[in-house]
Amino acid sequence: METLSENRCFGGKQGVYRHASEACRCDMTFGLFLPEEAEDGPVPVLWYLSGLTCTHENAMVKAGAQQWAAEHGIALVFPDTSPRGADVADHEMYNLGQGAGFYVNATEAPWAANFRMWDYIAEELPRVLFNGFALDEERQAISGHSMGGHGALTIAMAYPGRFASVSAFAPITHPSQSDWARKPIHAYLGEGNVDWVRHDACLSLRENGFNGPMLIDQGTCDQFIDSLMPEALAAAITETRHPAIFRMQGGYDHSYFFVSTFMEDHVAFHAEALYR
Amino acid sequence: METLSENRCFGGKQGVYRHASEACRCDMTFGLFLPEEAEDGPVPVLWYLSGLTCTHENAMVKAGAQQWAAEHGIALVFPDTSPRGADVADHEMYNLGQGAGFYVNATEAPWAANFRMWDYIAEELPRVLFNGFALDEERQAISGHSMGGHGALTIAMAYPGRFASVSAFAPITHPSQSDWARKPIHAYLGEGNVDWVRHDACLSLRENGFNGPMLIDQGTCDQFIDSLMPEALAAAITETRHPAIFRMQGGYDHSYFFVSTFMEDHVAFHAEALYR
Numbered sequence: 001m002e003t004l005s006e007n008r009c010f011g012g013k014q015g016v017y018r019h020a021s022e023a024c025r026c027d028m029t030f031g032l033f034l035p036e037e038a039e040d041g042p043v044p045v046l047w048y049l050s051g052l053t054c055t056h057e058n059a060m061v062k063a064g065a066q067q068w069a070a071e072h073g074i075a076l077v078f079p080d081t082s083p084r085g086a087d088v089a090d091h092e093m094y095n096l097g098q099g100a101g102f103y104v105n106a107t108e109a110p111w112a113a114n115f116r117m118w119d120y121i122a123e124e125l126p127r128v129l130f131n132g133f134a135l136d137e138e139r140q141a142i143s144g145h146s147m148g149g150h151g152a153l154t155i156a157m158a159y160p161g162r163f164a165s166v167s168a169f170a171p172i173t174h175p176s177q178s179d180w181a182r183k184p185i186h187a188y189l190g191e192g193n194v195d196w197v198r199h200d201a202c203l204s205l206r207e208n209g210f211n212g213p214m215l216i217d218q219g220t221c222d223q224f225i226d227s228l229m230p231e232a233l234a235a236a237i238t239e240t241r242h243p244a245i246f247r248m249q250g251g252y253d254h255s256y257f258f259v260s261t262f263m264e265d266h267v268a269f270h271a272e273a274l275y276r
Numbered sequence: 277m278e279t280l281s282e283n284r285c286f287g288g289k290q291g292v293y294r295h296a297s298e299a300c301r302c303d304m305t306f307g308l309f310l311p312e313e314a315e316d317g318p319v320p321v322l323w324y325l326s327g328l329t330c331t332h333e334n335a336m337v338k339a340g341a342q343q344w345a346a347e348h349g350i351a352l353v354f355p356d357t358s359p360r361g362a363d364v365a366d367h368e369m370y371n372l373g374q375g376a377g378f379y380v381n382a383t384e385a386p387w388a389a390n391f392r393m394w395d396y397i398a399e400e401l402p403r404v405l406f407n408g409f410a411l412d413e414e415r416q417a418i419s420g421h422s423m424g425g426h427g428a429l430t431i432a433m434a435y436p437g438r439f440a441s442v443s444a445f446a447p448i449t450h451p452s453q454s455d456w457a458r459k460p461i462h463a464y465l466g467e468g469n470v471d472w473v474r475h476d477a478c479l480s481l482r483e484n485g486f487n488g489p490m491l492i493d494q495g496t497c498d499q500f501i502d503s504l505m506p507e508a509l510a511a512a513i514t515e516t517r518h519p520a521i522f523r524m525q526g527g528y529d530h531s532y533f534f535v536s537t538f539m540e541d542h543v544a545f546h547a548e549a550l551y552r
Contacts, residue, residue, distance in 0.1 A: 220517040220518065220519050230514045231510075231511060235514075238507035238522075238524060242496065242524060243496050243525060244523070244524045245521070245522075245523045245524075246522045246523070247520070247521045248517065
């Protein structure tokens, strides 16, 4: 593993690291914020999965999350959103290929060679992190934005007991019913082959539930709201009588100005679950 | 107006008053908490509408609201839920007649003589309050529980600009589609005569909206949840892209143990809108 940068940040350290990924068969880069408390021993960790077109860097520099993580003594992981490189397949659409991994393990050509973001996030990167840094594997929480909200929700529900809490900013909630996400997932997994319970937060919630606190924020003026389908997740939550906080935030759009506004709430929400 | 009791409470005063109601053609009793600040001039006021079987007293003694109202310098009004008395019509069902006014103006016999709770809450009691006490008519908010949540939501949406914010604990959300509330409302207004946009929070939200913050709490283990239909209100909020906070509170039932648990949040929520 190679250290690309390390900067003092809110009393702790914001690092960027690169490692050879077995899952993605290419080098992968991630950001990791460690609060000051990590100098004395393992700290809880909050995963943040990013959205379409993002790298490990967007949330790391624009979400304002480190100040709140430092306040609560929590580490933050900012993974990339896809495999990358000249040898990695890509597509002219921004919602397919590099920057658009959708947190699935591709089975279809040309994507199957590298696009295994589910395994990368759920299996490989945890080993890298818990072997390499002062992080407490027993205290994990997960969040994400847009495509990353989809990833956070689906992965949290697929691994019962791993994450103390889950949250999402403007998540893709119901990709089986939304072209924006269904088309790329069909490209990765093959139309007709998709295990939608695994890869659709609404279906997974109805089938598997989630045993922990859940917080969703959605801007009412989000330019992608019709594709995100907040109404589908609200229906899944309320019809199954599932505990959750669902907030429709008036006037906010899909940007990091929205994410950063409510980041304090999300980190405090996860801190409460992680320190219970 | 007759003073039935006044007690010092959290530095302010909890009073109970009786007056002759024109709307209900009987004596009506209400509770009013005035914070200490009311000694110096008009204070903002939060209406709390109660649920089936309640009088003015239930929330006043069980909701624990005064401590938070005192902290924020806000008055609390606790109206009764129906006309009462030996001369007032009643019914053996707990969801019709005395204690079950449903915040409508009855037009059908035998209810039309007294059951005009919409006019009482929206027109008559405000005049009594703003003429008789140090309350600021320009700073009002409204909340309620169950049938009172239905009342709070429907009245708030029918009087745009009057209430800075609205909240509800386990509200009846969609009475046009729920027997529990549809049957008594049919008895009061006549089947086929009901203006459901006026008396159904889901329909009113879709038709009229509400220009201010909205907070809904619903317990997942509420014994009446199927009749309350939280999923219908969540759908109305999210499908219309309306700003709101909707919380499904895990393990809570329909009781005042639920209401009192989240009362601090509701009072703080309204305080933020009232002091904006």
